[in-house]
Amino acid sequence: xxxxxxxxxxxxxxxxxxxxxxxxxxxxxxxxxxxxxxxxxxxxxxxxxxxxxxxxxxxxxxxxxxxxxxxxxxxxxxxxxxxxxxxxxxxxxxxxxxxxxxxxxxxxxxxxxxxxxxxxxxxxxxxxxxxxxxxxxxxxxxxxxxxxxxxxxxxxxxxxxxxxxxxxxxxxxxxxxxxxxxxxxxxxxxxxxxxxxxxxxxxxxxxxxxxxxxxxxxxxxxxxxxxxxxxxxxxxxxxxxxxxxxxxxxxxxxxxxxxxxxxxxxxxxxxxxxxxxxxxxxxxxxxxxxxxxxxxxxxxxxxxxxxxxxxxxxxxxxxxxxxxxxxxxxxxxxxxxxxxxxxxxxxxxxxxxxxxxxxxxxxxxxxxxxxxxxxxxxxxxxxxxxxxxxxxxxxxxxxxxxxxxxxxxxxxxxxxxxxxxxxxxxxx
Numbered sequence: 390x391x392x393x394x395x396x397x398x399x400x401x402x403x404x405x406x407x408x409x410x411x412x413x414x415x416x417x418x419x420x421x422x423x424x425x426x427x428x429x430x431x432x433x434x435x436x437x438x439x440x441x442x443x444x445x446x447x448x449x450x451x452x453x454x455x456x457x458x459x460x461x462x463x464x465x466x467x468x469x470x471x472x473x474x475x476x477x478x479x480x481x482x483x484x485x486x487x488x489x490x491x492x493x494x495x496x497x498x499x500x501x502x503x504x505x506x507x508x509x510x511x512x513x514x515x516x517x518x519x520x521x522x523x524x525x526x527x528x529x530x531x532x533x534x535x536x537x538x539x540x541x542x543x544x545x546x547x548x549x550x551x552x553x554x555x556x557x558x559x560x561x562x563x564x565x566x567x568x569x570x571x572x573x574x575x576x577x578x579x580x581x582x583x584x585x586x587x588x589x590x591x592x593x594x595x596x597x598x599x600x601x602x603x604x605x606x607x608x609x610x611x612x613x614x615x616x617x618x619x620x621x622x623x624x625x626x627x628x629x630x631x632x633x634x635x636x637x638x639x640x641x642x643x644x645x646x647x648x649x650x651x652x653x654x655x656x657x658x659x660x661x662x663x664x665x666x667x668x669x670x671x672x673x674x675x676x677x678x679x680x681x682x683x684x685x686x687x688x689x690x691x692x693x694x695x696x697x698x699x700x701x702x703x704x705x706x707x708x709x710x711x712x713x714x715x716x717x718x719x720x721x722x723x724x725x726x727x728x729x730x731x732x733x734x735x736x737x738x739x740x741x742x743x744x745x746x747x748x749x750x751x752x753x754x755x756x757x758x759x760x761x762x763x764x765x766x767x768x769x770x771x772x773x774x775x776x777x778x779x780x781x782x783x784x785x786x787x788x789x790x791x792x793x794x795x796x797x798x799x800x801x802x803x804x805x806x807x808x809x810x811x812x813x814x815x816x817x
Contacts, residue, residue: 418711420450423464424477425457429668433728434719440727441718448711461485461776474706475715478525480516480697480768481775488773488815492524493702498713499523509737510763513697519604519771519815524701526720527737528728531663531696532762533590534683536560537753541676542567542578542658551681553758557594557623560684564633567658580633582640582657583624584647586783589694590661592620593767594686599782600770606812611782612804619687621786621796629792636790652678663696664735664759671752680753682762695766699737735759773813781806 424434431454438450453473455463461482467473468491478486486492499506506514509527517525536551543550548566555563564580571577583590592599597617600606611617627634640648652660653673661683670678685691700716702709718724725736729746736742742760769775785803788794794802 418448418708420448420474420708420712420715421471422450422452422475422477422715423455423460423467423473424452425455425460426477437719437724437727440723441715444718445711445714448715450715465489465491468703468705472703472705474703474708474712475719476701476703478517478699478701480513480695483517483525484771484773484775484815486701487519487524487771488813490816491704493704493706493709494522494524495526495702495713495716496523498710502713502717504717508739510739510742512695512763512766512768513699513737516697516768516771517699517701525699526701526716527697527699528720528724529698529734530737530763530766531665531698531735532693532759532766533585533661533663533695534693534762534765535662535664535680535753535759536683537652537660537662537666537670537678537680539567539652539655539658539676539678542569542655545569546658550679553682553755555681555684556689557684557687561627561631561633564627564659565631568633569658578655579635579651579657580631581627581659581661582634582648582651583627583637584649584660584662585694586637587779587786588620588624589767589769590683591623591686592617593692593694594683594690595620595623596686596688596690596692600772600812602770603768604771605814606770606772607814608811609778609807612800612807618796618800621789621800625789625796628790636792638787638791664756665696667753667756678752680755680758682758691765692767693762693765695763695768697737770812771815773815774810775812778807778810778812781810 435452438452442448442450464473464476476486510530513527513530517523517527538551540550546567548563551563568576568580569578595616597614597620598610601608601610628636637643640651642650647662648660649662649666649669651657653670655675683693700719702712702716706712722738722741725738725741726746728734729736729741736747741747748757782803785799785806789796789799
């Protein structure tokens, strides 16, 4: 029979147990991470977060995923409350967060931990820097320079595979030769498909520009730059003069797959994009494929737009030091090793880009060109209203791709619109 004294000891022990459990829960650091990405990418991220928690038992990490099209707005709205601790940032939404002072400068953490920022590709690290303050540690870089090509289509047409040093003229001739038409003249396989509504690849390789300065733009140059017009004209010619490509609105499923399905199913012989579609293209069974570098422009320029992403810390985070440890883990060697196995991205850590994990001898076999490509990347202007202005430009060029306006006519209409929306410089 349990005595009163024994019962008292049991109750005291239970009380101590629940007190310690509650205290342990209270002492635990809770981090909220905001991100976007498809199921495959988030599986990798969830795995990394689980590993981080195993290494740091006193930390609990929760991932909140939001579709990219709603991501920036969701993050900004969340800042009215607690908001995230760690924010996944892309080179093109960085300005939105920077302009609204959402991100914490990371330099004190970098200096305190003696993190060697020279280990990262300078271009992408520089993109995440403003007024000598670093706000994001890069995870990956993504030159938009890969022309995927269907080897079977080239073999069928008797056309040599592309050389990385080809130019616009050679590209056009190639696209015309690998395009396939039926007996009645209908196109059965297009020569080339572009995955972007805005033809930044052709604009940059023509030597064109969007603003007078990428870091601190004061005026738009887009509608007045002859080289920019040359790039727009080339995209127009691919569609309407050479008839080897389609405008974005004519590409089946463009808003979902960015035209990648046309390449995957063999209805486009060449396709311009970044590395992001590689995991899906590795599932292709009907033909062999590889990649070549985007052709050089008419002046011999090699330049193209780029993506890239990384992790920053919210100014509102109450656990900044713990958040910094997570940022370091996600962008460090261990995080990169586990991410590279998926084939999703090119690491921002230079040593990892040269590793066998990245150069994995899997398709695309010519993936090594991405290492050199980083030298030629161009970024869009860093300002608070770039997204708005990009939409203006995209809408203004839509009739050009449809064939109901000329490049010169569209530029003339865009000029006053751009003057009415000057760059919003990131505040001090």
